[in-house]
Amino acid sequence: MITGFILRALEGKIVIAVGILLAVAIIVPALNLLTPPDSAFHIPTYVMALMGKYLCYALLALALDLVWGYCGILSLGHGAFFALGGYAMGMYLMRQIGSRGVYGNPDLPDFMVFLNWKELPWFWYGLDMFPFAMAMVLIVPGLLAFVFGWFAFRSRVNGVYLSIITQAMTYALMLAFFRNDMGFGGNNGLTDFKDILGFQVQAGGTRAVLFAMSAFMLALCLIVASAITRSKFGKVLVGVRDAESRVRFLGFRVENIKLFTFVVSAMFAGIAGALFVPQVGIINPGEFAPANSIEVVVWTAVGGRGTLIGPIIGAILVNAGKSFFTGAFPEFWLFALGGLFIAVTLFLPKGIVGTIQHGWNARKALKAAADAEKGRDAGAAPTVQQVQAAE
Amino acid sequence: MSFKAKLGGALLAAALSTTAFHGAFAADDTIKIGVLHSLSGTMAISETTLKDAMLMLVEEQNKKGGVLGKKLEAVVVDPASDWPLFAEKARQLISQDKVAAVFGCWTSSSRKSVLPVFEELNSILFYPVQYEGEESSRNIFYTGAAPNQQAIPAVDYLAETEGVERWVLAGTDYVYPQTTNKILKAYLMSKGVAEEDIMINYTPFGHSDWQTIVSDIKKFGSAGKKTAVVSTINGDANVPFYKELGNQGIKAEDIPVVAFSVGEEELAGLDTAPLVGHLAAWNYFQSVDAPVNAEFIKTWHAYTKNDKRVTNDPMEAAYIGFNAWVKAVEAAGTTETDAVLDSIIGVSVPNLSGGTSTVMPNHHITKPVLIGEIQADGQFEVVQETAAVVGDEWSDYLPDSKDLISDWRKPMECGNFNVATGKCGGKGS
Amino acid sequence: MTFRIFSGAFVAFLLFACAAFAQGTDPKPLFNQLADANFNAAEKLVAEIAATGNPRVVPALNAFSEGDLYFRKSDKAVFAAKAAGSQLELIDPVTGESAGQVAKSAVTKIKVNNNLRRAIRAALGGLTLMSPDRGARLSAADAILRAPSAEALELVEAALVKETDGEVKARMEEARAVSLLSSDRSVDEKRAAIETIAGLGASGLGVLNSVSGTIDPGLKPDLDAAIASIQNEQQLWNLAQNVWYGMSLGSVLLLAAIGLAITFGVMGIINMAHGEMVMLGAYSTFMVQQVIRENAPGLFDWSLAIALPVAFLVTGAVGFVIERGVIRFLYGRPLETLLATWGVSLILQQAIRTIFGPTNQEVGNPSWMSGSFPLGGMTITYNRMWIIVFSLTIFFALLFVMKKTAYGLNMRAVTQNRRMASSMGIRTPWVDALTFALGSGIAGIAGVALSQIDNVSPNLGQSYIIDSFMVVVFGGVGNLWGTLVGALSLGILNKFLEPSVGAVLGKILVLVLIILFIQKRPRGLFALKGRAVEA
Incomplete structure (x- = not known):
């Protein structure tokens, strides 16, 4: 059954995308480590770190696509799940510093020492163990999503209201994590990591592995997301998105369906955050900022929501653009980003991938009609066309 | 038009954009x-x-x-x-x-x-x-x-010149104010200030509604001892803070405010007439009377x-x-x-x-540390200038850092040398 | 207490001086000595100048306190000065006659610090207690009230005998009471003084506390009782104060949210550029004030009144352009309006940053917006009061437009059933554009008011956008009354939480409460009912 579940996921484009990701996971670190710096094929560490970051963002956008593109929940708080995953990883990395901190205190991270904390707060317990920390990366965002979703979906908060309260959630968390008394390092966040599983975080090999892990996890999550959306459950999901009341009247427990998807998506976001932190070397409350979550929505929209691959491409494109503009034309970066949002919503409502897919399907349908064959249904693949019209 | 091309192109673009x-x-x-x-x-x-x-x-x-x-x-x-x-x-x-x-x-x-x-x-x-x-x-x-090049001389000035005995340490809730206030509190208590004469208050970034806090400060200041506010309030929140101070009629002669994050640039967004006499401690003011400064300006x-x-x-x-x-x-x-x-x-x-x-x-x-009073034209007037002070990275008033020193010359080359244990690396374990 | 000791010494000296020199000494050489004096020496000189008892030194001392006292570099003669074009006009400190104009570089300012200003204030208090000008006497009494000293007692009592004005007399009685407390008068007199001070409320607390360590043991119970009574009274006033602060915060929230109540609440557009409309309104105010400052400084007190229509028109026009250029293509896709308007907001922010620079701009408060007045045991600041009045005015004006005018009727018709409205002959695109322009214009007006209490910077809008959405959603989308009640209740809730848990935690708690509240009432406080809800 599970094999069937996975096989169903591995259809056409997803196979190609997963293949590319796995290839990237091997080739990029190889080119970084094995080629001499002056070789034409050499990928500098800096570029690899950058690409690793994009892949984490891509995973975050994929997570959002799962709830927004397939379930109609526009979450403006996905950055919160991302950040929580990141904090779980960051706390593990902080504990790994041990007595190499500037004060040489074996138990307390530096920021606690100079704020005169005497002992480790309870919520830091256990995070020095890698398996426990990794479990927390999934559990903390998942639990928050579960509690939040359990309340919200049962009381049928939806549409704009849901978006606004997810925004309130991430905003409240941002304020909370900014507080120094919370024990998460306040606005400075967690930084100056030394090693992960005994390997130096800064070392070339560790970076390569982290990069490969990012690509690999993205591929894995893509398969899971694809399996979910292609299963029968996925069809119901799209039903919930397009006509929630009807699905409810058909006897489905809409709130449970939404809740499941929301929790899975939050866990994806948590994984993305956990991979992000060791690669960029810092996690702080700025990641909770509502503006960050809105940006994720934009990546998804640019790539094309409800396509799984679109958000990945959107996240990479927009962030590559950001890296370029903030270096080359710093003053114009916000004009470009703002213009992109407007242009995409006005001219590419389906996003890049959605538009291409739409054109592709239309041509295929045309061809099919012309050939007058028995006609494999062009609309079998999940499409987003109807959504906007339905609203 | 395959996705392979798309994805590959995107990654390539990412790489090229930054290198080329x-x-x-x-x-x-x-x-x-x-x-x-x-x-x-x-x-x-x-x-x-x-x-x-x-x-x-x-x-x-x-x-x-x-x-x-x-x-x-x-x-x-x-x-x-x-x-x-x-x-x-x-x-x-x-x-x-x-x-x-x-x-x-x-x-x-x-x-x-x-x-x-x-x-x-x-x-x-x-x-x-x-x-x-x-x-x-x-x-x-x-x-x-460092805190000893700004905060401590400012507090000294207030205590010695203005006879301040009661202190409000107000700051934005982030690491700089938290640490500075910890240091100041330890310093003031070492000078014999009682704990109940110190009030510490934190606000979020960009806080704009200061009514409650300003009236608390006013209340705290009515205990019959000369009171001053030491402000580590971050940039943006200062304008509404000073506006509220001015409007509630707290004059510098009654409760002076000394700030560590308010300079000429922050005052440019303010009508400073009601703020004349409030203080700031820096190492430089635009109003400093020196030929090299005139040239720089x-x-x-x-x-x-x-x-x-x-x-x-x-x-x-x-x-x-x-x-x-x-x-x-x-x-x-x-x-x-x-x-x-x-x-x-x-x-x-x-x-x-x-x-x-x-x-x-x-x-x-x-x-040198300069204490300046705000003037009606948005500039500061220096009321005290100390001799040059060496920045002290490890505060003498925090228990865990008072034994640490830093010296990057050979042979020590250490940022956290512990003079008590004679080893590099903090407390040591 | 450097100052108090000093001021005591000074007043003693003053009394002595009054008797001895009997206004005979020429203060001019004393002024000239200021040129070389440091702060401590200057304090003594101020005392000596005041001790001459010559009332003509008052303007010069005032100038000193304002930082307008200079000495001429050539001969170290001291003058008060005022700006005359690019030059300074020198004024003789004693005679008040002009001594000609000089370049700024020819003179040096005599520095003044808080201690000196306090000394000058006390000196002026002593000098002007018997001034023929009622205002001067009142502020003299105030000065003694603020800096009581046993030695000022006789001066006040002497002045009291001659005083005829009721209010000034009452103030002098209070000044006498606070001065008496630190003197060596009899216990009975002090007991009476304590009673007088107890009537002063909060401002008397400081005086009572300051003597509590040194006072006659026999008076200690009276003193403690007086302190306790003031504190009890204060507690009640604190409650009122919190409600007032809450209303004031609520009115700010209302102002920020009311435009959004139209664009988001009525039209259903998730207008993330709303905050930037507020910001544009604030920058319009800045521009208006700039023009006024340069061309007609006399009109400055009217600047806000002039800025209101300007801000309304500017932001209304920008809103109109946004609606025609972007939003009209997105009706029926509310979540996508979020993306497009977020883009608009980024562009507007960066545009303002490029034009005006990233730093704060100075928007002045007109005189009627500055200062405060006491109301019982609380202090009410004028700017907060006017903002409450102003936000309620806008609210009711908007309510009137929506409910009682033909345009409001059209607007409601279009938003409730676009096709039906269209078939009745309403030009729906036009109504859409005007409604969005109206919402934006109102946000601009709010910006005029917010420029009075907050930073005017490109980030201004960002700090209000989330709060505004919370208010509208909490109050109930599509209901103006909901916005009013939502804003005020969130404001008051916040201000009641703040003293006990602090500002940061208070804000977090309010957000959590809103999230929980929405679970209970998914459509806010005042939910719209009917078919429009599901659309």
């Missing part, structure tokens, strides 16, 4: 320095000025013939007030653009974010803003004030083509840092990091208040 573009400017007869200040986002309000100041300093240096016979070239990037982006941009400046040194950062978060990058890639950062101390990196020079006005632009303390810190670097590079004869790190310690350069500042072995500098 910056590579294009590379030329052998220039020395590049990086400018890492936010030009957008919430910190742009403070940092943009520093970017302009750096560009001006580079231009002036080039007029004098550059450094080591080569022209300087500033590479400006925008980390957009986003802390992880600071680390990314720092990495870009060092490993792609091959800059010789970087001048930048404002918040402690941004400095903490780039610190591992500078240590890993062995480059140099000059950090020009006052900060909470408790840090000393081999690769960072702290040209802004003239150059600044000419460079910005705006004779209303004010100068401020972080600009002076950037000025000192830049000149110290130039002098160290010329002494070392190269811009290579290790050589510069060796030659810069002990370098003395003029500061803008008429004296000289020396780079100390702990990577902090010596500067």
Whole structure:
């Protein structure tokens, strides 16, 4: 059954995308480590770190696509799940510093020492163990999503209201994590990591592995997301998105369906955050900022929501653009980003991938009609066309 | 049109965008320095000025013939007030653009974010803003004030000159105020101030409704002892704070407020007439009467083509840092990091208040502390100036750091040497 | 207490001086000595100048306190000065006659600090207690009230005998009471003084507390009782104060949210650029004030009144352009309006940053917006009061437009059933554009008011956008009354939480409460009912 579940996921484009990701996971670190710096094929560490970051963002956008593109929940708080995953990883990395901190205190991270904390707060317990920390990366965002979703979906908060309260959630968390008394390092966040599983975080090999892990996890999550959306459950999901009341009247427990998807998506976001932190070397409350979550929505929209691959491409494109503009034309970066949002919503409502897919399907349908064959249904693949019209 | 092409193209674009573009400017007869200040986002309000100041300093240096016979070239990037982006941009400046040194950062978060990058890639950062101390990196020079170069002299002034006996420590809830207030509280209590005469209050970033807190301060001040407010309130929240103070009729003669984050630039957004007499402690004020300062202001006005632009303390810190670097590079004869790190310690350069500042072995500098009172024209009038003070990275008033010192000269080369145990590495274990 | 000791010494000296020199000494040489004096020496000189008892030194001392006292570099003669074009006009400190104009570089300012200003204030208090000007006497009494000293007692008592004005007399009685407390008068007199001070409320607390360590043991119970009574009274006033602060915060929220209540609440557009409309309104105010400052400084007190229509028109026009250019293509896709308007907001922010620079701009408070007045045991600041009045005015004006005008009728018709409205002959695109322009214009007006209490910077809008959405959603989308009730209740809730848990935690708690509240009432406080809800 599970094999069937996975096989169903591995259809056409997803196979190609997963293949590319796995290839990237091997080739990029190889080119970084094995080629001499002056070789034409050499990928500098800096570029690899950058690409690793994009892949984490891509995973975050994929997570959002799962709830927004397939379930109609526009979450403006996905950055919160991302950040929580990141904090779980960051706390593990902080504990790994041990007595190499500037004060040489074996138990307390530096920021606690100079704020005169005497002992480790309870919520830091256990995070020095890698398996426990990794479990927390999934559990903390998942639990928050579960509690939040359990309340919200049962009381049928939806549409704009849901978006606004997810925004309130991430905003409240941002304020909370900014507080120094919370024990998460306040606005400075967690930084100056030394090693992960005994390997130096800064070392070339560790970076390569982290990069490969990012690509690999993205591929894995893509398969899971694809399996979910292609299963029968996925069809119901799209039903919930397009006509929630009807699905409810058909006897489905809409709130449970939404809740499941929301929790899975939050866990994806948590994984993305956990991979992000060791690669960029810092996690702080700025990641909770509502503006960050809105940006994720934009990546998804640019790539094309409800396509799984679109958000990945959107996240990479927009962030590559950001890296370029903030270096080359710093003053114009916000004009470009703002213009992109407007242009995409006005001219590419389906996003890049959605538009291409739409054109592709239309041509295929045309061809099919012309050939007058028995006609494999062009609309079998999940499409987003109807959504906007339905609203 | 396959997805393979798309995805590959995207990744390629990502790689190229950052390498190709910056590579294009590379030329052998220039020395590049990086400018890492936010030009957008919430910190742009403070940092943009520093970017302009750096560009001006580079231009002036080039007029004098550059450094080591080569022209300087500033590479400006925008980390957009986003802390992880600071680390990314720092990495870009060092490993792609091959800059010789970087001048930048404002918040402690941004400095903490780039610190591992500078240590890993062995480059140099000059950090020009006052900060909470408790840090000393081999690769960072702290040209802004440490708490003992700002907070403690200010409190001394209030206690001695104005006879203050009751203290409100009000700050924005982040690490700089928290640490500074911890230090101040320990310092005041060591001077015999009772715990009930100290009130500590924290507010969120960008706090704009100060009614409750100002009236609390008023109440706290009605205990019959002379009261003062020590403000570590962060930039943006200051304007509404001072407006509320003025409106509730708290005059500087009754309850003076001494601020560590309010300079000429922040006052530019305020009608300062009701604030006359409130204080600030810095190492430089635009109103300082010194020929070198007059010259600096003239150059600044000419460079910005705006004779209303004010100068401020972080600009002076950037000025000192830049000149110290130039002098160290010329002494070392190269811009290579290790050589510069060796030659810069002990370098003395003029500061803008008429004296000289020396780079100390702990990577902090010596500067005088100036206490100024706000004037109706938005400037400060210096009411006290101390002799040059050495920046103290490890505070003597925090239990865990009082035994630590930093000395980056050989043979010690340690940022957290413990004088009690005689070992490098904090408390030791 | 450097100052108090000093001021005591000074007043003693003053009394002595009055008797001995009997207004005979020429204060002019004393002024001239200021040129070389440090702060401590200057304090003594001020005392000596005041001790001459010559009332003509008052303007010069005032000038000193304002920082307008200079000495001429050539001969170290001291003058008060006022700006005359690019030059300074020198005024003789004693005679008040003009001594000609000089370049600014020819003179040096005599520095003044808080201590000196306090000394000058006390000196002026002593000098002007018997001034013929009623206002001067009142502020003299105030000065003694603020800096009581046993030695000022006789001066006040002497002045009291001659005083005829009721209010000034009452103030002098209070000044006498506070001065008496630290003197060596009899216990009975002090007991009476304590009673008088107890009537002063909060401002008397400081005086009572300051003597509590040194007072006659026999008076201690009276003193403690007086302190306790003031504190009890204060507690009640605190409650009122919190409600007032809450209303004031609520009115700010209302102002920020009311435009959004139209664009988001009525039209259903998730207008993320709303905050930037507020910001544009604030920058319009700045521009208006700039023009006024340069061309007609006399009109400054009217600047806000002039800025209101300007801000309304500017932001209304920008809103109109946004609606025609972007939003009209997105009706029926509310979540996508979020993306497009977020883009608009980024562009507007950066545009303002490029034009005006990233730093704060100075927007001045007109005189009627500055200062405060006491109301019982609380202090009411004028700017907060006017903002409450102003926000309620806007609210009711808007309500009137929506409910009682033909345009409001059209607007409601279009938003409730677009096709039906269209078939009735309403030009729906036109109504859409005007409604969005109206919402934006109102946001601009709010910006005029907010410029008075907050930073005017490109980030201004960002700090209000989330709060505004919370208010509208909490109050109930599509219901103006909901916005009013929502804003005020959130404001008051916040201000009641703040003293006990602090500002940061208070704000977090309010957000959590809103999230929980939405679970209970998914459509807010005042939910719209009917078919429009599901559309």
